[in-house]
Amino acid sequence: MRIAQIAPLVESVPPRLYGGTERVVSWLTEELVAQGHDVTLFASGDSQTAAKLEAIVPRALRLDGIHNSLPYNIIALDRVAEQMEERGAVAIWPSWAASAPTRARNRPSKSPAAPA
Numbered sequence: 001m002r003i004a005q006i007a008p009l010v011e012s013v014p015p016r017l018y019g020g021t022e023r024v025v026s027w028l029t030e031e032l033v034a035q036g037h038d039v040t041l042f043a044s045g046d047s048q049t050a051a052k053l054e055a056i057v058p059r060a061l062r063l064d065g066i067h068n069s070l071p072y073n074i075i076a077l078d079r080v081a082e083q084m085e086e087r088g089a090v091a092i093w094p095s096w097a098a099s100a101p102t103r104a105r106n107r108p109s110k111s112p113a114a115p116a
Helices: 020-034 070-087
Strands: 002-006 038-044 052-057 090-093 113-115
Touching: 002 020, 002 070, 020 038, 038 070, 052 070
Parallel strands: 002 038, 002 090, 038 052, 090 113
Antiparallel strands: none
């Protein structure tokens, strides 16, 4: 199965220090890859994964002192929507992204999306 896994951009995946959500995203992503799925992780560029990494920002936003991640999250979700259209991937929508106002969530898609 083609799966798009989406991580918060505030911390890398897995996190260097604190980052419970990022740690769970890492565990889930690595297990999906181990089970043979074609996984793309949308995360910060300093993330480490066995999946295909789609870097939305060069490094965790926290490291650059960015506290409002909403604009970056919208970019990430838009990229996920593009991948879903191009590759037919199933998206794992994390709870942190559920309320992000973006056209990516309003696009019609041929692929299903599953909340995480």
